[in-house]
Amino acid sequence: MTSPSQPDDDRGCLCLVLAVPLTLLTLIAAFFCWTALTMRPSGPWGDEAYTGIVLSCVFTIGAAGAATGLWLFPSVRRVMGWGWVVPALLLGVVAGMRWGLGS
Template sequence: MTDSCPLPDDDRGGLRMVLAVPLVLLTLIAGFFCWCALTVRPNGPWDDGAYAAIVLSCLLSASAAAATATLWLLPWVRRVASWGWATPALVVGGVAAVRWALLEG
């Protein structure tokens, strides 16, 4: 006789909490770097350091948003986390991409 313990069919609550950690952390990272990109103001066209900081912040924000989207695209993540978990990071990454595209200098 086997001693098997039946597993619950729907244990999505625990898995959702585990997956929420990297999704939320990546969203916060994307948001922080987007905020940095939006608040840094160059003193003039000669301020290469400020322009480099904006580009780096935009790149890091877009990268964190892309990592969130990549994580969410995994089938076992999509099964327990709705698209609402990835939307804030994608919006923030989009804002950073627009800031980068409209950067003058």
Template sequence: MTLLTLVAAYFCWTALTIRPLGSWDNDAYAGIVLSCVLTIGAAGAAAMLWLLPPVRRVLRWWWVSPAVLLGVIAVIRWVTGA
């Protein structure tokens, strides 16, 4: 769970720090989208892992909440663009 959260945090950080130079900078926009997709994927994997009954018995909801929050931030970044 911690590893998936760290992966989500790294890619969310890259999505938030990439700044396009202008409307013509398609590579930067593609990097933002890729970072958001990877953040959402890692957050989704953490959430799916937590949904397994043996994992839920051991880990409480607050273990998965940072990853889910990072996923929400990535969705907002993806939707709003730059």
């Protein structure tokens, strides 16, 4: 008698496929967080700079939220560990602090 064959383990391929959107969303969040942190108003009259900071923070939080939302699906969590979503979460927290403290 032979034992029933095990189905092929596709976790490696699935991890690679799911890494693409998570990585892209994290890179987008990193870019906008960097923009929010490096933008400096030239004075109290620099309304455009303040608007740019807020907009960059909103985009950072949005991209981090999208990455987290994707990771929250049970099928994604089963394959991808915490290490894939923590950088996006940290970027979202930094952007939230910049938005709250810097504007």
